[in-house]
Amino acid sequence: MDLEINSDSKFWLMKSEPDVFSFFDLERRENQKEQWDGVRNYQARNFMMNDMKVGDKILFYHSNATPPGIAGLCEVVEEAKPDNTALDPKSEYFDPKSTKEIPRWFAVTVGKPQRLESFVSLTEMREEKELKDMLLLRKGQRLSILPVSQQEYSCILKIASSRK
DNA sequence: GCCAACGTTGGC
DNA sequence: GCCAACGTTGGC
Numbered sequence: 001m002d003l004e005i006n007s008d009s010k011f012w013l014m015k016s017e018p019d020v021f022s023f024f025d026l027e028r029r030e031n032q033k034e035q036w037d038g039v040r041n042y043q044a045r046n047f048m049m050n051d052m053k054v055g056d057k058i059l060f061y062h063s064n065a066t067p068p069g070i071a072g073l074c075e076v077v078e079e080a081k082p083d084n085t086a087l088d089p090k091s092e093y094f095d096p097k098s099t100k101e102i103p104r105w106f107a108v109t110v111g112k113p114q115r116l117e118s119f120v121s122l123t124e125m126r127e128e129k130e131l132k133d134m135l136l137l138r139k140g141q142r143l144s145i146l147p148v149s150q151q152e153y154s155c156i157l158k159i160a161s162s163r164k
Numbered sequence: 165g166c167c168a169a170c171g172t173t174g175g176c
Numbered sequence: 177g178c179c180a181a182c183g184t185t186g187g188c
Contacts, residue, residue: 017186041171064186122187140169142185 009147010056012047013070013136014110015063016144023060023071026113033111037083038093040105044145048080048108051147058110059148059156061136069121070156078109116160130155 014036016022026034039045056076062068082103085093098104125131135146 015186043171068187142170144185 009051009149010053011059011148011150011153012052012056012076013059013061013146013148014144015061017064018062018071019064022062023074023113026060026072026074026110031111032113033077033109035078035081035083035109036107037085037105039083039107039144040093040095041144044143045106047145047147049106052076052080052108054079057153059153060110060113063144067119067121067123069119069123069125070116070160071119072116073114074110075112076108077111080106080108083107116157118160118163120156120159124159125156128155128159 018024021034026032036048039048054076058074058076059070060072060074062071082100083093083098083105085091086095086098086103086105087100088094093105095104122136125134126137131137131152134148134152135141135143
C-alpha cells in the first residue's frame with residue numbers, strides 16, 4: 001500500500017495483539033520497556049529503521065481484541081537495533097534469510113508506558129470527525145506501524161479524557 | 165469462524 | 177516483469 005509517508009512524524013500508532021503482548025504487559029516489564037520484535041513487514045520495518053526517533057510518542061493499539069482500540073501511550077526509548085528473534089530457529093519469527101552479519105529485521109525499543117484516562121475504541125475513533133483521515137481507519141489498512149499526525153494524537157487524548 | 169484486503173512467493 | 181496461488185491481518 002502506498003502511504004504518504006511523513007518521515008518527520010513524531011507520533012505513531014503501533015498495533016499489538018493483547019493476547020501476545022499487551023499495553024499492560026509493557027507496564028509489567030522490567031524497566032517498563034520492550035523491543036518491538038517480530039515485525040516482518042518491510043514498510044513497518046522501514047518506519048522503525050529510518051523514521052522513528054527516541055522520544056517519539058506512540059499510541060499502543062490493541063488489535064484482534066474485544067474491543068480493538070488504543071489501550072495506552074508509550075514512547076520510543078531506543079533506536080532500531082537488529083531483531084534477534086529472526087536468528088532463533090525456535091522462534092516463530094525466525095527468518096533463515098537473516099544473519100548476524102547482515103540482519104534483515106530491525107526493531108525499536110518502546111517504553112515509558114503511560115495510561116490513558118480511558119480506553120479509546122476503534123468504533124469511537126471512526127465516529128470522530130477529526131479522525132476521518134487517520135491511516136488506521138482506511139479500508140484495508142493492515143500495516144502494524146503507522147504514522148499519526150499531531151492533531152490525531154491530541155484528539156485521541158481528548159477523547160480518552162472526555163468521559164464523565 | 166468468516167472473509168475482504170492485503171503482502172509475498174515462485175513459476176514462467 | 178507478470179500474476180496466480182497462497183498466507184496473513186484483523187474487524188466483525
